[in-house]
Amino acid sequence: MNKFSWYEATSIEDALQQVNTTVSEELYQSTNEAAVFKSGGIDVFDWIKEGLIKPKKIINIRNIPNLDTISFHEKEGLRIGSNVTLAELATNPNIKNHYLALHQAVNHAATPQLRNMSTLGGNIAQRNRCWYFRSADHQCFRKAGDRCFARHSETGENENHAIIDNGSCVSIHASSIATALMAFNASVVIVNGKGERKEVSMDDFFVSAGKDIAMETILVAKEIITEIVIPAPSKNTKSYYIKQGARESYDWSMADVAVVIETAGDTCKSASIVLGAAAPVPYRSVQAQEAMAKKALNTENASAAAEAAMSIARPLSKNGYKVPLFKSIIKEAILKIT
Numbered sequence: 077m078n079k080f081s082w083y084e085a086t087s088i089e090d091a092l093q094q095v096n097t098t099v100s101e102e103l104y105q106s107t108n109e110a111a112v113f114k115s116g117g118i119d120v121f122d123w124i125k126e127g128l129i130k131p132k133k134i135i136n137i138r139n140i141p142n143l144d145t146i147s148f149h150e151k152e153g154l155r156i157g158s159n160v161t162l163a164e165l166a167t168n169p170n171i172k173n174h175y176l177a178l179h180q181a182v183n184h185a186a187t188p189q190l191r192n193m194s195t196l197g198g199n200i201a202q203r204n205r206c207w208y209f210r211s212a213d214h215q216c217f218r219k220a221g222d223r224c225f226a227r228h229s230e231t232g233e234n235e236n237h238a239i240i241d242n243g244s245c246v247s248i249h250a251s252s253i254a255t256a257l258m259a260f261n262a263s264v265v266i267v268n269g270k271g272e273r274k275e276v277s278m279d280d281f282f283v284s285a286g287k288d289i290a291m292e293t294i295l296v297a298k299e300i301i302t303e304i305v306i307p308a309p310s311k312n313t314k315s316y317y318i319k320q321g322a323r324e325s326y327d328w329s330m331a332d333v334a335v336v337i338e339t340a341g342d343t344c345k346s347a348s349i350v351l352g353a354a355a356p357v358p359y360r361s362v363q364a365q366e367a368m369a370k371k372a373l374n375t376e377n378a379s380a381a382a383e384a385a386m387s388i389a390r391p392l393s394k395n396g397y398k399v400p401l402f403k404s405i406i407k408e409a410i411l412k413i414t
């Protein structure tokens with residue numbers, strides 16, 4: 077691990093004055109002069125320990141005041157400060173009562189110890205877990221290299237990788253919590269170095285590999301996430317989240333799905349259906365949403381929605397199992413709504 081200095085940021089403005097790049101920008105084009113944010117530190121220190129980034133300065137944003145509150149209003153919805161830990165989210169009664177799928181996603185993410193450290197801002201800004209991307213021995217497209225090692229049909233270890241939108245990069249997004257956040261139409265509040273504030277929907281926050289191979293989010297240098305905002309659900313909104321990992325105890329997702337449905341009796345008025353571990357970014361399945369809209373909540377329609385979601389899947393050499401797995405959890409999550 078290289079030596080770096082530590083800066084304890086006291087305010088958003090202070091942090092933005094110190095920062096000069098993002099971990100993503102540094103991974104793509106290393107300057108070795110980087111001053112980067114650290115919140116929980118779990119992802120940042122992984123990159124440093126592997127020698128993939130050698131920042132000069134770590135800016136600890138974890139203790140900035142007022143970024144660690146959760147508030148809920150029946151009409152305005154939920155506001156979560158970017159430094160709120162996953163452990164705090166996991167036990168929040170308003171999240172459990174009004175945003176069940178988010179409660180389930182958080183409680184299935186990582187381990188209790190990791191949830192104590194991890195912040196929501198860091199969780200949605202973390203980079204993907206492709207082993208080639210995370211290996212110092214593999215210069216893949218995401219690190220300005222000349223190939224995707226996972227894609228290779230014989231040598232590529234692509235069991236965990238993407239089955240949708242798997243073009244130049246076949247990684248899957250690491251945040252399973254983002255799957256639920258997107259299904260609830262959450263947005264991300266970002267402040268920049270000039271003090272300007274913007275609110276970006278989760279759908280626009282994540283960047284597909286086809287659009288920009290260096291990035292997984294729109295975050296650039298001198299920008300900080302301050303809040304995640306979720307609209308108030310209508311009285312008839314119900315939700316469910318399912319994550320399938322290789323182990324029961326804890327693991328990254330092999331497949332996960334969040335379903336948020338506005339019901340009218342036994343019918344689905346409208347559906348928001350997002351898949352995790354399917355594509356390089358959390359993937360909104362418009363196909364499944366359309367298949368469920370204005371349909372009865374029953375087994376036949378849930379199966380049709382699952383089939384529709386997977387109609388665009390293009391598995392790699394070793395991850396064909398994901399197609400039936402997704403079909404099964406999408407159907408199950410929809411039927412849990414009834």
Ligand SMILES: Cc1cc2nc3c(=O)[nH]c(=O)nc-3n(C[C@H](O)[C@H](O)[C@H](O)COP(=O)(O)OP(=O)(O)OC[C@H]3O[C@@H](n4cnc5c(N)ncnc54)[C@H](O)[C@@H]3O)c2cc1C
Pocket residue numbers: 098099100112113114115116117118119120121137158159162184185186187190191193194195196197198199200201202203250251252253254295299300301302327328329
């Ligand atoms: C073994 C293991 C299993 C895991 N399993 C899961 C899982 O199942 N599901 C899941 O969702 N996650 C999982 N995680 C991820 C983990 O829970 C953390 O959320 C994640 O690693 C990063 O959170 P952090 O707060 O430590 O972020 P950090 O490491 O501090 O930061 C991550 C990135 O975000 C940037 N950043 C942080 N905060 C901000 C901000 N406010 N504004 C702008 N940029 C910011 C940092 O510069 C850095 O690039 C797992 C992690 C491990 C190690």
